[in-house]
Amino acid sequence: MKQLAVLRPEPGARATVERARAMGLDAFAMPLFKVEAVAWDVPDPNEFDALLLTSANAVRHGGAGLRRVLHLPVHAVGEATADAAREAGFTIASVGHGGVAQLLGSVPSDARLLHLCGEHRVDISAPQAIRAVPVYRSLALPPPGDLRKLEGQVVAVHSPRAGRRLAELVDQARIERATIRLAAISEAAAAAAGGGWAMRDAAATPDDLALLALAARLCDRGVTT
DSSP states (O other): OOOEEEOSOTTHHHHHHHHHHHTTOOEEEOOSEEEEEOOOOOOOGGGOSEEEESOTHHHHHOGGGGGGGTTSOEEESSHHHHHHHHHTTOOEEEEOSSOHHHHHTTSOTTOEEEEEEESSOOOOOOSSEEEEEEEEEEEEOOOOTTGGGGTTSEEEEOSHHHHHHHHHHHHHTTOOGGGOEEEESSHHHHHHTOSOOSEEEEOSSSSHHHHHHHHHHHHHSOOOO
16 A cells, blocks of 8 residues: 655644544655744724634634634634634634535625635635635745655645645656655645646545545555556
8 A cells, every 4th residue: 555645734744644544544744834823913803703714723823813803703614623713712603514615605695704814825705705814824844855755655735835835846856746646635736736647636525534535545546547
C-alpha cells in the first residue's frame, strides 16, 4: 500500500494523519505552510447577526478580539471548525457539510455576517452581506528536506495554495509528477496543482473525511489509463 503525505499546516496535519492512521493508512505529515495570527480591529458587533467561520484557524488565532463577538452565533463550514468554536465558547447556529456555498444556502439571505478568515481566501459570492476580516495568515515554509519521500506515494491537498506550492516544489526538485497521485479536497484544489500527475481526483465533498476516503482508494488501487 502506498503512503499518504499530508501537506496542511499544523495542528491540522497532525489531526489528519491521526484520522488516516485510524483508517489503516500509512500517513505522515509534511506541512508546506505555517499559520500565525495577524493583528485585527474588531468591528462593531452590533452591525452583525452572526459569524461565518470557514476554518478552525480563525478561532485558534483570533486572540482576545474573539471575546467581543462571543455572543454572535456561528455558521461553521464543517464539524472541525464547529468543534473549535464550541470549545472557545461560541454557540453554533449551523454546520455545513458541503463547502461554504452549501452552508450559506441555509442561512437567511438578509443575514449580516462577520467572516473571520485568513489573509489568503477565495471571495465568496452570496446574497448575505458578508464582511471579511483576516485574523490569521499562512506562510510558506522552506522546501522540505525529504521532499523525495513523495515519489510513488499519494499526497493529500487541502487547498488551492497547497496545490500550487506542491507543484512548484516538485518541479524545482525535478521530481516526476507522474510518480505521484493527488487526493484533493476540492476541484479548485485539484486544478491549482496542474496536470501531469499519475492520478488526480477531488473529494466528493470538501471535508477531511471525504478527502481521506478518496486518499484510501488512491493508496490501494493501480493507475488506469
